[in-house]
Amino acid sequence: MQPLIDQGVLAEGEVIPPNEAGGKPATKLWFSKDARPICAVLLMHDRVSACLVSLEGKVYAQHAADFPKNLTHPTDAFRIISTCVEETIASGKPILGIGVAVAGMINTETGTIVTASLGPFLDGLPLEAELHKRFGVTVCVDQDTRALLVGDRWFGQGRGRRNFASVHIGETLGGALYLDGHLYRGPAGAGGEIGHTTVDIKGRICQCGRRGCWETIAGSKWLTDEAKVRRLPQPHSLDVSRLLTLANDDVPGARELLRDYAFNISVGLANLQQFMAPNFIVIHGDIVRGGNPMLHLIQESFRELVFHRPGDEIALSFGDSECLAALRGAASLLLSELLNFVI
Template structure:
C-alpha cells in the first residue's frame, strides 16, 4: 500500500518505493484470488514470471508466504505449478479502533482472517489514564503471546501520521494530542502505525471488501460522525502528515446549525445520528432517542406518519456530502458503512437517487452507492492491512 498526498515531488519513483508498490499489488491479488502460482500472478499483473519471482522470493524467505504442493499447470500439460499462499502459522497482524465510545482490537492472520476480537466501552469524559488502561487491556487481550508484524490503529478525529498522535477528537477531547503509536508501541514492544479511521476503512475495502479490483472509490462512514476514505487510481489519498478526510466538517449551510467543531453548518449538523434523533423527536416519532436508519426504515415500511419523509430527508442530506465529493474528484462508487447500511435497499435507492440528482451529468455515466458493511469489521481488516504494508516497507 502506497499513500499519496495532494501533489507528488517531480522525478522518478525510487527503487524502494517501486518495490513497496509492487509487493502491495501482488499481496492484494493473493488476497483477492486465493493461492496462486507465479504464472497466474504474472498473467494477472501483465508482467513476466521472473518479475513475480523476484517479488515473491523475499516473502517466502522471511516466512510470510509458503509454497504449496505442485499441481498441473493446465489440462494440456506443461511444467507443474506451485501455488503460493500466506503461511498459516507465521507472524500475525494487530488492529485497533480508537473511537469516542469504545476501544476495539483484533488479531489477524496475514491472509486477513480475524482470529480474535475484543471490545470494551469507554466513557468519553473519563480521565486519560482510565481510557489508556482500556486501550492497553484490549491490546493485551488480543495480542499477548502472539508474534506480530505490527499493529495498525484506526482513530477517530484529526490524526498526525508522522508523529503517530491524535491531534483532536471532539467527541472525546481527553484524547487530544494523545501520542498513540508511542504509548502503545512502548507497551507492546512492536511497531505501531495510525491513520484516520475512514482512510483505514478504505484500506479494508481495498484489500478485502467491495473495493477489491476498483481503481477509484470512496469509503464513507456514517453514524455519530461522517468521514471519507478515498482511493484514486489504486492509491489511498491522504494529505501531508495524514491530513484530510474530515468531510463531516465541510460546510454545507453558512446559516445552519452550530457544529461541535466550532463552525456553522457543517455536513455533520444535518446528516448524523444526533441530527436524525433530534428530527425524530421534533416530528413526534416513537422513541426518538433510539432511532437509527434501520428503525426509521422499519417505521417508513409500516407507513408510520412522518417516517418516510424523514428517511427521504436523511438520504438527501447524506447525498449532499457525497455529491460534493463527486463534483471534486468523481470517485464514482460510494461504499457506505455504519448506520446507513441498516436502511437496506430502500435507503440505498433513495441515497443513490439524490446523489445522481446532485452530481454533474457525464454523458449518462452516473455514480453508484453500495451498502458495504454496517460493522467495524472492515476497519479492523484495514488496520491489519496498514500494519502489513508498513511492515513490508521497513523489513524488506
C-alpha cells in the same frame, strides 16, 4: 519478497511457465496460512475494540473495553487501550504488529492523535510510540475512515479498483479517497474531514464550532433531533433500521423523515463526486443498517445531483458491518506497511 517468505508472511505457490516470449518461469506468491496474525484496534470516543486478523482477513479473538465517562487524561486512556491489546494477543500466537484505526484527526507522520472531538481525553496521545514501546512491534495509526478505505482496498469492494472513495456515516462523518492507485491523506494526514465541509451557510452549529457542516444534516444526531421535532415514537433511540420499520408501518412522518435523511446524505456524496470523481463510493457506518431500501433512496437523490458524462459508471454501495470493516482496515494499515506497499 524473499525476506517476507523467510518470515513466513508469504508462501510460494505453483510455478507459472514462461510465455511465448521466453524468460524465466514465475512463482505465485500469496499470504501464508501459517503467518502470524495482526492485532487490529478500533479506537472510538467511548470504547476501544481489538481483535486478531489473519492475513486472509479472518477476524477472531475479539475484545473490547468502555472508557469511563469521567476519563480526562491520555495516560489513563492508554492504560485501558494497552490492557485491551494484552487480552487480545494473549489468546493467540505472536503477532506481526498492531494496526490502529482512530475516530479522530491523526498526525500520520508521528502516529499521534491530534484531536478526537467526542473524546478530548485522547487529544495529544502519541499512540504509535506508546504502543511500540509497550509491545515492541511495528505499529501503524491512522484515521478510521482511511483505515476503512485500506480495508476495502485489501479485502472489500475496492479490490482491483484504481479510483474509489470510502465514507463513514454515523455519529460523526468522514471520508477517504483512493485516486490513481494511491490513498490521498493530505499533509501529515490532514485530509478526509468531509463531514466538516459546509453545505448550509446559515445552518446548525456543528460540534466543531462551525456552522452548517455536512455532519449537522447527515449525522445520526440530526436524525434523532428531527424525529423528536416530528413527534416520532422513541426519538432518542431511533436509527435507520427502526425508521424503515416505522415507515413501512405508515407511522405519520416516518416516510418523509426517511426521504429527507437520504437526501441530506446524498448532498455530501454528490459534492465528493462532483469535485473528485471517484465514481465508486463505499458507504460505512450506522447507515448500513438501512440495507437496500435506504441505499436505493440515497441513490435516487444522488443521481439527480451529479453530472453524468457519456461512458461514466458512477455507483454507490454499502460496506460491511461497521466494526468488522474498521478492524480489517486497521489490520490492512499494518499489512501495507509490512509489504512496503505504497498506498
